[in-house]
Amino acid sequence: MNRVAASGAGLILLAFLLGPILWLVSSSLQLDRELFTVPPHFIPKQPTFDNYRYIITRVPPATYTGDQIGRRASGEALSLIPALRNSFIVSIAVMLINVIFSTLAAYTYARLRFRGRDITYAFILTSRLIPAISVAIPIFVLIDRLGLLDTRSALILVYVAFTLPFTMWFLMKYFGFFPPEIEEAAMIDGSSRLGTLTRIVVPMAAPGLAAAAAFAFMGSYSEFLFGLFLTRTMASKTVPVVLVATAINHDVSFALSFAALVLSIIPPVLFALVFRSYITRGFAGVLAR
Amino acid sequence: MAGIQERGAADLRLGRARARPRRAVALYPYLSILPTLLVVALISVYPLLFALDLSVHRNILTEPLAHPFVGLRNFAETFGSYYFVRALLTTLRFTAMIIAGTLAYGIAVSLFLNRPGRLAGASRIAILIPWAIPTVMAAIIWRWIFNGNYGALNALLVSIGVLPEYISWLGNPLLAQLSLVLTHIWKWGPLAAIMCLATLQVIPRDLYEAAYIDGGGGWAVFRFVTLPFLRPTILLLLILETIAGFVTFDLIYVLTGGGPADATTMLAWFAYAEIFRFLNLGKGAAIAFVIGALTLGLALIYVRLLRTEELYS
Numbered sequence: 001m002n003r004v005a006a007s008g009a010g011l012i013l014l015a016f017l018l019g020p021i022l023w024l025v026s027s028s029l030q031l032d033r034e035l036f037t038v039p040p041h042f043i044p045k046q047p048t049f050d051n052y053r054y055i056i057t058r059v060p061p062a063t064y065t066g067d068q069i070g071r072r073a074s075g076e077a078l079s080l081i082p083a084l085r086n087s088f089i090v091s092i093a094v095m096l097i098n099v100i101f102s103t104l105a106a107y108t109y110a111r112l113r114f115r116g117r118d119i120t121y122a123f124i125l126t127s128r129l130i131p132a133i134s135v136a137i138p139i140f141v142l143i144d145r146l147g148l149l150d151t152r153s154a155l156i157l158v159y160v161a162f163t164l165p166f167t168m169w170f171l172m173k174y175f176g177f178f179p180p181e182i183e184e185a186a187m188i189d190g191s192s193r194l195g196t197l198t199r200i201v202v203p204m205a206a207p208g209l210a211a212a213a214a215f216a217f218m219g220s221y222s223e224f225l226f227g228l229f230l231t232r233t234m235a236s237k238t239v240p241v242v243l244v245a246t247a248i249n250h251d252v253s254f255a256l257s258f259a260a261l262v263l264s265i266i267p268p269v270l271f272a273l274v275f276r277s278y279i280t281r282g283f284a285g286v287l288a289r
Numbered sequence: 290m291a292g293i294q295e296r297g298a299a300d301l302r303l304g305r306a307r308a309r310p311r312r313a314v315a316l317y318p319y320l321s322i323l324p325t326l327l328v329v330a331l332i333s334v335y336p337l338l339f340a341l342d343l344s345v346h347r348n349i350l351t352e353p354l355a356h357p358f359v360g361l362r363n364f365a366e367t368f369g370s371y372y373f374v375r376a377l378l379t380t381l382r383f384t385a386m387i388i389a390g391t392l393a394y395g396i397a398v399s400l401f402l403n404r405p406g407r408l409a410g411a412s413r414i415a416i417l418i419p420w421a422i423p424t425v426m427a428a429i430i431w432r433w434i435f436n437g438n439y440g441a442l443n444a445l446l447v448s449i450g451v452l453p454e455y456i457s458w459l460g461n462p463l464l465a466q467l468s469l470v471l472t473h474i475w476k477w478g479p480l481a482a483i484m485c486l487a488t489l490q491v492i493p494r495d496l497y498e499a500a501y502i503d504g505g506g507g508w509a510v511f512r513f514v515t516l517p518f519l520r521p522t523i524l525l526l527l528i529l530e531t532i533a534g535f536v537t538f539d540l541i542y543v544l545t546g547g548g549p550a551d552a553t554t555m556l557a558w559f560a561y562a563e564i565f566r567f568l569n570l571g572k573g574a575a576i577a578f579v580i581g582a583l584t585l586g587l588a589l590i591y592v593r594l595l596r597t598e599e600l601y602s
Contacts, residue, residue, distance in 0.1 A: 009401055010408035017415045020430050020475065021422075023441045027433065038455075039444045105325040114318040120326060127333040129588045131536040133557045134581035137343060137564060137574055138336030161332030164325050193317050222423030224539045240425045244543055247429040254433070261429055265422050272421035276414065284487040287522055 021265075028052070028258040031063060035255050051259035055080050080260045082234045083242040088267075090152050090238060091220040094159045098167055098216035099209060101160070106171035107197050111180065128165035132225050140229050150232040158230070159220040166219075167212040173286045174208035175201060211282030214275040221268055239264045337581070343574035350568035363575035373576065375551060376559040383466065383555060384534025390474045391530050392523060395481025400515075402482060403489045413486075420479040428543035431472040435459050435544070462552030465545050469553055472540055477533065481526050488522045489515065528591040535584045556580045 027035060029047040050061040058078055108114075109121055139158060140149075148154035178201065186196045202209065227241040243264060246257040272279065347359045367373050402413050419427065434441045435458040446452040459465050492515065500510045538557040541547055547554040547562065554562070557580060564573030 006401065006404065006406075007408055010412055013398060013401065013412055014408070014415055016475070017412070017419055017479070019441075020427075020434055021418065023434065024430050036439055038439065039448065040439055040441060042441070042444075101324045101328070104321040108318045108321040112318045117318070120322060123334075124322075124325060124329050126585070127329045129532065129585050130333050130337060131532070131557065131577075131580050131584055133536060133538060133560050134577040135333060135336035135340060136577065137570055138339035139332065141339065142331075142336060157328070158332055161328045164329060168325060193314070194321075218421065218423075222425075224423070224425045224542070240423055243429060244425050247432060247543060248546075257429075258433070261426055265426055268421045268423065269418055272417045273414070276417060279417070280483065280487065283484055284490060287484055287487045287525075 024258055025262055028255065028262045030255055032253050032255045051253075051255050052263070054078070054256060055260055055263065079234050079237070079242050080239070080263060083237055083239045084264065084267075086152060086234075086236055087221055087239040087264075090155045090159065091217045093152075093156045094163060094220040095213050095217045097156070097160050098163050099213050102164055102168040102171055102212060103197070103202065103209065106168045107175055107201060109168070110172045110175035111183070112193075124165050125169060128162075132162070136225065136229055139226070143230055149230060150236050152236050154230050155220075155223075155226065155236065155238065158226050159223060162223075163216045163219045167216055170215070170282070170286055171205070171208060171212050174205055174282070177285060178204060207278045208282055208285065210275055210278040214271060214279055217271060218268055340574045340578055340581075343570055344578050346571055348569070348571035348574075350570060359571070363571045364579070367572060367575050367579065372551065372554070373559065376554050376556050379466075379551075379553065380535060380537075380555040383469065383537065383553075384531060386466075386470045387473050387477075387534055388527060388530045390470055391478050391481050392526060394474055394478035395485045395526060396519065396523075398478065398482040399485035399489055400511075402486050416479045416482055418479075419475055420477075420483065422476070424476055424539045425543055427476040428472055428540050431468070431475065432459075432544050435468050459545055460549055462549055465549060465553050469537075469540050469544060472544065473533070473537070477530070481530075484522050484526065485519060488519055492518050524591060524594060528588055531587050531591070532584050535580055535587075556583075 023042070026042060026044055028051055029049070030041065030044045031046075031048060031050065034041060034044065034046060048063065050063050053059075053061055054064065055078060105124070109117065143149055143154045143158075146154075148157070182204075183196050183200055186200050187193075191199065221238075222240065223238075224240040224244065227238045228244075231237045231241055243257065243261055246252045246260065344363050345358060345360055346356045347363075348356050398412075398416070402409055402416065422430075437443065437455060437457040437460060440458070442458065443452065443455040447455065456464070458468050496514050497510060500514050505513065536557050537555055538561065541553055541555060541558045542561075545553040547558045556576065560573050560576040560580060563569050563576055
């Protein structure tokens, strides 16, 4: 591949990756009136932050009068802030529980031989292959019987179960790459298994744990199907549920729902960029052997 | 003197280690995996058994008092249904397209990302952004791009002369399917590229040099040096994309709602519609069970392949 061709391919790739996001941001800075013009304005002629202002303050700005948002405003897009709160509480709880559980289990599978090891390992990993839709009704009934419908706890429970197999597998591979000699030395010095894990392995494996935490967070923040099934009100509705409700509703202001969308993709994108080196190193560590 | 003291302390600690109750040591493995095991059993295995039970009974929400045992009738009706067969074929076609598309994208893009230079460096960061954006949110963005009246895609293609006039991307059966594929690749291609890149980065440089010295051209080097290293990653991606194809739901929910007509009705959407539109839990559970069995079966075949692959490489 010569250099000019490579640069051309690179520019096309960048346009494909970022173009949709730039178009979204541009749309969120317009009002519906400007949005519904042919041809569309790729660069807003009258850029405005009114959509964002409306979502954050919930006070309709002066530009939203008459033929504007008045009729087209949407309660759901305005629920974005409480939905973000729900999503954060759920995702952070899942992340913490997931990292603790999966670290404990992964270290055991990486280092110890015991009766029932292979069967329990296969059991946990295979569970990941069960599609969510296949168990949707029973989980709904289960959560109902536990009295947890429309609570964040229900989402936390389900998301922990769905993210655990992958993070456990990932961490098991990761722990497996450390030479066992250091841990053995600690054990001879009288450290228990748990002590060795928390004092020696966890500090060494910090990048892997960060990557696992990122996977658990993003998996929970993105989940849609169970969010749809298990929530009813703003006591537990998460960002994807609220956004989809606005996006497929033709009576909703498009501009308003795009501003809500921009606000809600900022956290995971920041998360990915901050944890970038851990995520790529984590993949490199696990895949490259 | 200090040395002796230290050794004494070490001996003492050694003594303590020996005195540790045996039972605690023997129980540790089980206690450490217990939380994971319990959560997984409660949320995936118990529901699976429950789904099996549902699927062999008649269970329609509009007839709440009658739940007779019907054996495999829900399954028989499912397999015999014209709509199920259509949904299955659509799913297979979609899955084949996303496997081919995502793999081609992943490999080609990773080869570019692996190059030196500022453009490749910027792309290595930019590629993480679609990956970080949740699927439903990516779908909402693309729904706006595909919008027939005000969307960016029509405007772009008409302005550069590819299209004579605006077309309805999500209103045409074939285009709607391709739109789903394109959105899937935008969202999931980056993960494939990141995984391929991680693999490419460990190929020793000498191998490339040796291949060039031996007179290998670009294609030969790719075929005999790069590809063998990528094989395990490609197989892993094959598993991930097959599962992704069979469970695709979010994209359909946002972009097409299974239409136009039933052009994008795939298995997961079909099960959802059976449950929530027709309130037929028994049949919905049967379809969902079939999806689970198909996915699990295919995944196990791939895992077997992957294992033999590891044995021979």
